[in-house]
Amino acid sequence: MPSRRAPAESTVKPAVIRMSPMAHFASGFLALGLLVMITMFPTWGAVCMVLPILASYAIVRLRTVAGRDTVTARTLLGSRTVSWTEVDGLRFDRSSWARAQLRDGSDMLLPAVTFSMLPLLAEASGGRVPNPYK
Incomplete structure (x- = not known):
């Protein structure tokens, strides 16, 4: 049976800690909620649709x-x-x-x-x- 040794210091990979991809559901629900605003306020509602895009960008980037x-x-x-x-x-x-x-x-x-x-x-x-x- 091979012995288990601790990995060498140079082989330890950096840990990448991200937000959960499930957070994209929240930005999707935000987009659905903002769709109501488009029917009531077409101009401002369309501008507000940038918010879910920014939220998804933050989820991917941070x-x-x-x-x-x-x-x-x-x-x-x-x-x-x-x-x-x-x-x-x-x-x-x-x-x-x-x-x-x-x-x-x-x-x-x-x-x-x-x-x-x-x-x-x-x-x-x-x-x-x-x-x-x-």
């Missing part, structure tokens, strides 16, 4: 990529990559998504990272993020 050495937060208009050594800790505020507290005093939103995702983040970062479930 993500956090955590590797062994860096973490990347991808937002609607750009992305930001920082080294794990720059991260002082993670915190959860009113929103359900985590914020990385950086050593320079600023913070960075980590899209789609919830408290339940911390074990995945701990594994991808090589233990730099503590696993609260252990």
Whole structure:
């Protein structure tokens, strides 16, 4: 029987944390609700149909990529990559998504990272993020 060894550090793939694709149903229901507005207010209703498109774009675009050495937060208009050594800790505020507290005093939103995702983040970062479930 072959022995099971831990994967080498170079073979650990970065963890990509995204919003659930099921969230597209919400933008679909929003589109259905806005169809009523088109019958009542044709001009403004048609303009408002951009909202479900923007919601679906956000669902596809927003993500956090955590590797062994860096973490990347991808937002609607750009992305930001920082080294794990720059991260002082993670915190959860009113929103359900985590914020990385950086050593320079600023913070960075980590899209789609919830408290339940911390074990995945701990594994991808090589233990730099503590696993609260252990």
